[in-house]
Amino acid sequence: MAAVASACALTLAGCGTSTGGSGSGSVDTLNEVDYYGSAPQDTQIQGVLNECGAQVGVKVVHQQVPREQLMPKLLQEASARSLPDLALIDNPNLQQVAATGGLVSLSQAGLSTAGLYPSIVSAGTYQGQTYGIAPGVNGLALFYNKDMFAAAGLKPPTTWDELTADAKALTTGSRRGIAFSAVGTEEGSFQFEPFFWTAGADLKNLASPQAVQALTLWKTLVDEGSASKSVVSWTQADVDSQFLAGNAAMMVNGPWQIPTLDAKAGLNYGIVPIPVPSPSAKPVTPLGGEVWTVGHSNSAREAKAVAVVKCLLSPDRSLEWSKDAGYIPSNEAAAAQLGQSDPQLAAFVTEVATAHARTAELGTAYPKVSTALYNAIQSCLAGGMSPQAALSQAQSQAGS
Template identity: 75%
Template sequence: MSRLLRTPRLRRPAARPGALAALAAAGALTLAACGTGTGAGGSGGAPDTLTEIDYYDAAPQNTQLPQILDECAAQNGVKVKHQQVPRAQFMPKLLQQASARTLPDLALVDNPDLQQLAATGGLVSLSKAGLGTDGLYPSIVQAGQYEGQTYGIAPGVNGLALYYNTDLLTQAGIEPPTTWAELTTAAKKLTKGPRYGLAFSAVGTEEGTFQFEPFFWTAGASLKQLDSPQAVKALTLWKDLVDAGSASKSVVTWTQADVNDQFMAQNAAMMVNGPWQLPTLNADKKLHFGVVPIPIPDAGAKPVTPLGGEVWTVGHSNPAREAKAVAVVTCLLGKDESAKWSKDAGYIPSNQQAAAQLGAADPQLAAFVAEVGTARARTTELGTGYPKVSQALADAVQAALAGGTSPASALSQAQRAAKN
């Protein structure tokens, strides 16, 4: 029987990372001469309105963000003028504004893009502005740093875990897998007719790299050496799953939203995906599912997942505007506000106490909360060099899964591309 695929809905996941091609095209803007303009808000005394920009175009983020922003703005005696820009245009626009010193007062930026934006000199150092980070996960604080200074802070983050269809696993007599060996066995046993055992996104962008990194890092691989034995081991796992028919060859074209569609249609018994999918999944009352941490190579290891989500930044303008903007960010990072934002958006609070409370109250989020403590900021190893290496890694995954190249050869090519 042919494996019929459900046509994916045209929507974007909350934490869809990447748009690296757009960033590369815009990179030259960071070299432009920088003036001493007054920023988006103009000059003068204390403002009554701050400007804000983000790329959210899907519920619940786009509906909840303005409300929480307005609440924090009101507490600090200002209003916020909200602007939403399509994701592909977002970083090119910000980089151009940074070069001209006209950045908005507030911007919500995908965390791996933060260092590139901070390198322009257009952002306020939140460290020097006195913004405290006590109680936040250290890995989350690190994700917003550039050259030892904090330029962005996430109110909440997301990551990846393994979703499984409880009905299908029960019928097959399978427990949720915890190791790679168990994952391989379960995926093979659950593959039947038009249904694959496992679905993941191996699309050739940052989104595909984001999905591969939990396996890559948990194996002990480093982005500084893409062709290490540990990296080959991780890519071999994915290739073996596809070659065995336990995962579809179409994973090289599936986004995370497409993967979710396959899972909801029961074309996949398990999937790798993030907490932002939970509102959609829970809306289907006929779908019964559970969530566990990403399987590990061997018992005793800890999953190392990439931190997804966005950080709040403050653009340079004048002292009065900057102070108000920092005050609004401080409010957004508060325990209650962080918990509210995360619950609405399908994220994990950056505040450790709020995250623990959320994980205890919501079993569906417990796996994601458990992983935050060992999660890794994507720019930790390479800083502003991350985008180039990320694309090289995505290309290697594509070459191995779709191009017939061995994992070792694909990763060797990736390592050469990353060094050029």
């Protein structure tokens, strides 16, 4: 399997289509591609694909491509009109692929988005048409160590002032009050956006007073020692490791970390929504996760692929997928059901209603602006620039 994956990675377009049912007649095989690399994720995705394939009457062949290779592969295949029948891609990349003209409009194919969160529908929309839909999404919330908070006589923070005070009070010895990822990649932007958007900032003006306020919060936490200076090199997995080791009393992270936290003996933790600047504000988090897309081929294959997507988006399958992947269902009723059955996910369910699609403001320009934003975070926290100067430079780089 490794050899096959390597061959596909090298030839790129050569592994995008299938001979099974390639004509306009009967279709018995569809191809699917995604970047999930771990064994549990592969097993989970193959499971739901098998179920929905059987329901539709096709075999769905699953192919995993390393994350950094998936978009180049898809864009090359789009130019050759040889996209796979089904692809699961990171939602901020949807518009870039849709702009090639290689994707089927799910709106025109009759796929209903009734019952789905509007913010999730917008994440898969390009020029007024739905080209991708997420079966489930993830986001960010504040994890806290209940024992550390109890020992300090504190309650989990709900505002930025409380967050700053609690993080300072909980910092002692090698333990920091809070950990987050400020790494110079999309992860850094993703982690910062809850604070950026909740402050009232928008991606069209990276140097606004609201944006400066959000970056000042992060700089204060680092300057006061409440957060480690190493946050500029920590991924979200590194942040989770710090929390697991007891080196951080709080962390900003997502529901995909819950299985590793639950496996830690003696770890007593809770999860609350991201703190807000003022009591009247509501947290605005970025939508994480992937969307299902259908590549153009012929009417028979497209119809079968759309039918598989409809199955994957059904409330039962969405709930199954979300439980397996650590996501929140896109279907509002299924999400509410999950939040009631699993209190640890209640904060994430609450946040989905006000979450933002990362491409909603800028469309295909998002990646460039995100790069400027995480570079500004790095310049401020590691390079010594003021929040205002770093964000003004970012605005200039983004050219927006």
